[in-house]
Amino acid sequence: MNMALFPEVVVNGETIPSAAIAAEAQNHSAPKDKPGIAWRKAAQALAIRTLLLQEARARGLQPDPEELSPGRVETEDEALIRALLDDALSIAPVTDADVQAEWAKDPERFRSAPLWDVSHILCACDPRDDAETAVAETRAKAVLVRLDGDAKGFANAARESDCGSKAQGGHLGQLGPGDTVPEFEAALRNLAEGTMTPAPVLSRHGWHIIRLNAIAPGQVLPFDTVRPKIAQALEKAAWARASRDYIAGLAKGAQITGASLEPI
Template sequence: MTQTLFPDLIVNGEAVPHTAIANEAQNHDAPAGKPGIAWRKAAHAMVVRTLLLQEARHRGLTASPQDLAPGRTETEEEALIRGLLEAQLTVEAPTEAELRAEYDRDPARFRSPPLWEVSHILIECDPRHAEERATAKQRAKEIAAQAHASPKDFARLAKESSDCASGAQGGRLGQMRPGDAVPEFERVLRTMSEDEVTPDPVLSRHGWHVIRLDALAEGAVLPFEAARTGIADAMEKLRWSVAARAFVAELMKRADIEGLPPMAA
């Protein structure tokens, strides 16, 4: 993918560098062989970011970066966007009746955290480097195919191939709960069944993983009183998201945008 594939992107007279779109494209999925889809998604994301920053500066807002996690602090641009949305958006808290209705719709959705017994094989790489990422993925795919062809050999494959220290224990990571693994890893765990091995390697910040779910203990259904806070948080976040999308849509409606490629259907 080269810079000439798409025209220059200009938002209210402000040019968005191709390098910024290319960096953003790394955060968006696309089918193999179709990098233009990731570029389009990234271009739309950069338009939204640019519009929000322009609006924040137009209103004279100042950045007050907050700590997000140990060693992770907001950038000034992130703080400006957060400040703008906090100043602009207001959502009503759900009523007790709405909370109860959401719970009663399907109480089985509200459970205590699951417990996973997990093994994996890690093929280490820096996912930011395309060539290194591709080479590691090919190796991980070969190992995944071997694990599916002979499931009983998973521990041996881990000992022989894994770049994780757990390889010495046959890839066993032991028991894990939500939050114990990086988000990319956990998202896949939540979709797996007992004794399942991922058909394709899973990419995380550490490299490619071939994952086996050795055992699964589903959490128990929570009573309404225990689930209430979580339901309220989820409903408020949804309402905030809807309001944010409407706000962005209004900014885009008023904006002068050149060179924005259409999104694929």
């Protein structure tokens, strides 16, 4: 990326190095043919960070880094921004009435996880090897052609599987969300009970032909069960709104060039 094509970012007289923006840009998504979007997102993120740090120092706040997880401790800048937001924001407590109202909007949203009874046929390959992947895909497609939509013949076809489940006709048992790789689960979610994938599905293990034998939909959970989760979500949303409003207020009184704080 030619950094000369992008303007210098200055927040209240403090210049953000272009190298810092380039490094930050790696953390932001953008279409491959539009790297400027990642740059603008990075410039915005660092402008906001700089604005918050300036305000924290103006208030005379001192960083007190906390341990976020085993082996992961806040940086001094992260601790300073947290101290500022703790000092500046006042969030109204979430009440039982708030939680009840949110739940009542649509209790169907709060369900236990579904269970899928699944079988599969695996044509193993390393997806990083194009030639190996192509051969495995050809095998998988040939199995599908022989099945010709006959899900009942799945167990016999599974004898060709590269998975140990072939001894059980490809049966994997009951699976829930998170029990399989994302590509496998995404395919499962699009299957109707008693059907199989119309085309092989590629994962890091190879090509899968997947059959959904049966599904047990998740049950609507009682209000008392989901109350803590709803309360936590409402608190998080309120904190996010207050943070956005606070940053917008700081931005109005700031001099910022080279970056926009409007949503990208």
